[in-house]
């Protein structure tokens with residue numbers, strides 16, 4: 362049977378962007394584990410080597426990120442923008458990220474929330490990815506002509522910390538309760554061992570996922586925030602709402 366456009370969309374890769382080597386794992390790692398277990402290809406683009414962190418050298422952090430991505434069934438590449446803690450919103454960066462979108466040709470894109478949190482790089486990268494998803498579609502942009510235009514299906518934001526959760530966007534909750542998913546996600550977070558020396562970030566993320574899970578009536582869930590209204594082919598895809606209290 363020839364694949365329908367819908368099934369091709371479903372098979373398109375997931376592409377996740379992070380400002381630092383651990384952002385994707387902490388902010389949406391459980392979702393990635395769900396998707397790769399279901400057979401979707403996942404690729405990470407990390408936009409610094411975490412060289413401004415108090416703990417861990419750039420080389421250690423790159424090694425941790427590679428191990429962590431592998432534990433989630435994903436591949437990872439590093440892209441040089443301005444460096445850790447120095448990221449600025451520049452058109453040249455948008456073009457660079459748009460060229461990655463054209464190369465990888467993802468269906469779903471995950472990026473840090475636009476709401477400012479503790480680290481200024483997070484929200485700035487979210488803006489750059491949102492703008493890059495737009496430019497990746499533009500056929501006439503000469504800076505991107507070496508690769509054919511690409512329109513993604515959906516951009517979701519993830520919040521690296523609770524402070525970055527957008528208060529005005531109703532999240533989509535992904536049920537990550539399966540034991541092997543939580544285990545893979547926990548192992549991926551623990552792989553960033555250098556960062557555990559300052560705070561117990563993994564415990565915070567697991568507690569967040571547990572709270573979303575309790576609100577939704579499942580074990581653990583992670584919240585994603587759609588940049589655009591979701592389009593469903595049928596109400597059957599709407600699942601169920603989370604209102605347990």
Ligand SMILES: [Zn+2]
Nearest residue numbers: 380381384480
């Ligand atoms: Zn970060």
